[in-house]
Amino acid sequence: MNTKVKKIIYDFVWITIGTLLLTLSLDLFLAPNRIAPGGISGLAIVLQHLFGWPVGAVILLINIPLFIISIKILGTGFGAKTLYSTMLLGVSVDVFSFLKPLTHDPMLAAVYGGIIMGLGLGIVFKYGATTGGTDMAAMTIHKYVPFLSVGRILLIIDFIIIVLAGIVFTPELALYALATEFLGIKVIDIVQEGTDYERIAIIISDKYEDISKSILYDMNRGVTELKGVGAYSKKDKNVLLCVVTRNEVTNLRELVKKADPAAFVILTTAHEVMGEGFRDI
Known part of the structure; x- marks a missing residue:
């Protein structure tokens, strides 16, 4: 087995671990406590509460057409790693939905859900993938609205989803979602950059x-x-x-x-x- 193949396998193993950590954050902490941070996962939690739809199925239903549209508009830059992570997340969230939540305290759920979510996403990002969702949407929108940066579009999308969660659930749960988002971002930075500066x-x-x-x-x-x-x-x-x-x-x-x-x-x-x-x- 040559070095290139080993590197590909190594990357996919870590992407799998990162995606499964994100799954656990959703199934054990966020979804049961109606904490909907930004992104497709947060939107899926809101839709689950409104219509009873499975979170994983919603993630797939939104991400697959979004992935196809993004490839047509932006090209094939997303690659197999992102497609794999996106599909694995959608399937694994529903497969592990039988797990009982570890807490019903929204504060604990927001804190630990955010930490584990950030750890999972940080690992996925570090090994060259994303979990799809709002990343692809932001890049696609930027193509037609170039005066808005991708980062700013991501913030707008996440803000809209969190506001929607506040309307559907309660303003207090929206504040918990903001805390989860903030913790997740900080942990992503730590995973990617380390702490020993x-x-x-x-x-x-x-x-x-x-x-x-x-x-x-x-x-x-x-x-x-x-x-x-x-x-x-x-x-x-x-x-x-x-x-x-x-x-x-x-x-x-x-x-x-x-x-x-x-x-x-x-x-x-x-x-x-x-x-x-x-x-x-």
Whole structure:
């Protein structure tokens, strides 16, 4: 089995895990408590309450024609992974609907449903798929309304669905749905970007050579010299750029302070650093 085939299998295994986590968030927490976050899943929960339709069947009934329309308008960029995840979600939600909800407290349902939903979606996104739904709708609408970004269209669609849930259910449940949506987005970010953020240091000092050597040899970290010009003095400046882990920030401060207490230092956060000394590309 070659590397490419292994990679495809690996991706589909993780997409399956992510989709099933999303399924559990719907069956164990959100749908039984009438918490309808944005997206096709939220709309399906509202329609289930109104007409008694199964959530999974509604997800499929909306997503399949939407998928076909999107391919005709946007091309085949969605790919097999998204189709697989979309179909699996629609089927698995109804297959596992026999599971009893873990809580009937809407606060607990919103919190844990949002966390598990975000974890599942984050895994699906990380391995190159989506669960269809409003992503495809937003891209299709953007084709005809280009002055609205895809992100803004997604927000509008999700807002409409949550407002609809507030009308059909109660305003309080709509607020819980908003909390679920917010938690889900934060967890998606954590899954995709991680939590161990590195720090970017930009150092301006006349003693840049001493500081550079300390970073290279005492901290064993790479450093880049950039050429700059002071806007007021018009003098050439050497600017040091380096990336360190969170645990190394204190050490970096001490090295810079020892070499030049008057140095100008900017520290900011890098959500993802790839390359030598950090994670692989």
